[in-house]
Amino acid sequence: MSARTLRITLTVLTVIGLGVASYLTYVHYSGIKPVCTAGGNCLKVQTSVYSKLVGVPVALIGLLGYIAILGSLLAPESENSRFATMAFTLVGFGFSAYLTYRELFTIHAVCEWCASSAGIMTVMMCLSVWRFLRTAPAVAGPSASSADGIPAIGKAG
Numbered sequence: 001m002s003a004r005t006l007r008i009t010l011t012v013l014t015v016i017g018l019g020v021a022s023y024l025t026y027v028h029y030s031g032i033k034p035v036c037t038a039g040g041n042c043l044k045v046q047t048s049v050y051s052k053l054v055g056v057p058v059a060l061i062g063l064l065g066y067i068a069i070l071g072s073l074l075a076p077e078s079e080n081s082r083f084a085t086m087a088f089t090l091v092g093f094g095f096s097a098y099l100t101y102r103e104l105f106t107i108h109a110v111c112e113w114c115a116s117s118a119g120i121m122t123v124m125m126c127l128s129v130w131r132f133l134r135t136a137p138a139v140a141g142p143s144a145s146s147a148d149g150i151p152a153i154g155k156a157g
Helices: 002-032 042-048 058-074 077-107 112-134
Strands: none
Touching: 002 058, 002 077, 002 112, 042 077, 058 077, 058 112, 077 112
């Protein structure tokens, strides 16, 4: 997969994640029941004590995370922007993993919206790590400079 294709794929996944997080944030603030095919599981998760972190809805935290990821993907291509994307998705993956753990082992209900966001974040994390590692700059070896440390290309000869 080319660097361009990876970036486009990550951008598309981020936009989908933005849609999911936006919907969950809307549901939280509007007080409506989320659309859910799993009975009342989504409502149970959305209204649990774990649906907020220090009073902030985790859906809003997810929305802000996806916005940060999108910003890093829209920034000019560089090692720093690739690192930022990777860092944001690693944090997002860790946070999603924690929330999924709480769904499974504490709340005993799985919200399909939350699970889809966790799945999207997992794929994004894998792709962003791959993107960062495969396009990392190569370290110049001894053949790139002469014995005195001056690059061989720049030496007058």
